[in-house]
Amino acid sequence: MTGGTEGKGAKWPHRPDLLTRLDAELGRIDEQLRALAASKDRLQSLLDAVVAITREQELSAVLRRIVTTAMDLVGARYGALGVVDESGEYLAQFIAVGLSEQEHAALTEVGFPRGLGVLGHLIHHPEPLRIDDVSSHPASAGFPPGHPRLRTLLGVAIGVRGEIYGDLYLSERRDGRPFDVHDENIVVALAGAAGIAIDNVRLFEQVRAGSELFQRRLLPTLPDMRPFDAAAIYRPAAAPHHVGGDWYDAILLPDGAVAVVIGDVVGHDLHAAAAMASTRHMLRALLFAMRTPPSAVLAQLDRTLEAITDNPVTTTILARIEPAGAAWRLRWSTAGHIPPLLITPDRRAAYLFTEPGLPLNVDSRQIRPDRTHPLPPDTIVVFFTDGLIEHPDHSIHESLDELADLATAHAGLPLQDFVQALADHHPSDGHDDMAILALRTPGRKRTGPQRHG
Known part of the structure; x- marks a missing residue:
């Protein structure tokens, strides 16, 4: 009996150690799952915030909403x-925002900050700024009478059309901890969407009486896409006072790839234009916040549109042009x-x-695959909306063939002239607005981009 008992004891000499290690591993997995859930919740909160900002129609309300969100x-x-x-x-x-009535009254008396000290540092150095102790920062100039004594600071610049519009400042996390890199990333993503929202609401105030100008200015001026050439053009429909939902965007991503999107919201009124703007804002925020294939970004966008908007049905393509050895690769989802x-x-x-596949805001459960295609140097990729090719007297295939012939005939032009030619000689009847965005991959003899449209 004794020998049998000793044998059983010898069989599990480290059982307590195994249980301890198992508990530790389960704890680590639980922590990772909690972090993943928190990240998902924060991403959804970001999208909700973007929607809330874009619903405001007055600039003062937009600016305050940016701060509170x-x-x-x-x-x-x-x-x-x-x-x-x-x-x-x-x-x-x-x-x-966040000041007590007494603090607000005290600062009103002495005057609100004009951008000296640490605030001035961010004006002249618009990179994101995280400070754990404001008073120890070299640019710190102290606080005026009545100002709350702040210890931590997170500052992010807000740009509008390539210019610094202002700076967003946050201080004192409620849990007492300093701001971390996750806080910085989500505020940077919000600031990107906020810049577009500020731009759009200012434009909306300026062009209420001019629908064509309103539509044109909702669309972005393409940034410098170097080493790519890039150009885009928008043409309104022939009908007077027509406001459409055609849109495009292009973003140079940190990994050297380019994100390109073009889409068309169903409808020809202010509701379609507003839906186009909010969809574009949300997509840009997702592109900054997510590092996933286009299909995953579209799937998240679709779920958000379905859950929190009444936007009309939208067709779109989201693509990445990414390095692939000595050439490039197009990865897209439609x-x-x-x-x-x-x-x-x-x-x-x-x-x-x-x-x-299905358009957005139809069935968010739809699986969206990614497609890939190699792009040799000096290849042009043309994205466009159906207003470029629709004609009641021609089949869609006839119009596509005509557009292909037109594109090959003008492919040697500088890219801005190329898209201009497509818009001038399009095969459609002009009853719908149209948008065109073209990119040319770097060629061996090409040293820089053409002027963007």
Whole structure:
């Protein structure tokens, strides 16, 4: 009996150690799952914030909403947005949130900050700024009488059309911890969407009486896409006072790839234009926040549109042009949109036909695959909306063939002239608005981009 008992004891000499290690591993897995859930919740909060901002129609309401949503996202006790003056040296406007009535009255008496000290540092150095102890920062100039004594700071610049519009300041997390890199990333993503929202609401106030100008200015001016050439053009429909939902965007991503999107919201009124703007804002926020294939970004966008908007049905293509050895690769996902057109260096045209899938805001459970296609140097990829090709007297295939011939005939032009030619000589009847965005991959002899449209 004794020998048998000793044998059983010898069989599990380290059982307590195994249980301890198992508990530790389960704890680690639980922590990772909690972090993943928190990240998902924070991403959804970001999208909700973007939607809330874009629903405001007055600039003052937009600016205040930006501050309050940023505070909610990172759990900050104080927040402010400073708008720089025309010189770009000082703050012309300062929207502060979180102050008590007494603190607000005291600062009103001495005057709100104009952009000196640490705030001035962010004006002149617009990179994201995280400070654990404001008083120890070299640029710190102290606080005026009545100002709360702040210890931590997270500052992010807000840009509008390539210019610094202002700076978003957050201070004192409610849990007492300093701001971390996750706080910084989500506020940077919010600031990107906020810049578009500020731009759009200012434009909306300016062009209420001019629908064509309103539509044109909702669309972005393409940034410098170097080493790519890039150009885009929008043409309104022939009908007077027509406002459409055609849109495009292009973003140079940190990994050297380019994100490109083109889409068309169903409808020809202000509701369609507003839906286009909000969809574009949300997609840009997702592109900054997610590092996933286009299909995953579209799937998240679709779920958000279905859950929190009444936007009309939208067709779109989201693509990445990414490095692939010495050349490039197109990776894209489509939601019911017409395929892109490829023009190779030897002037051959080919449409990248795939199963189009369902448009956005129809069924978010729909699986959206990614497609890939190699892109040799000096290849043009043309994204466009159906207003470029629809004609009641021609079949869609006839119009596509005519567009391919037109594109190959003008492929040698500078890219801005190329898209201009497509818009001038399009095969459609002009009853719908149209948008075109073209990119040319770097060629061995090409040293820089053409002027963007």
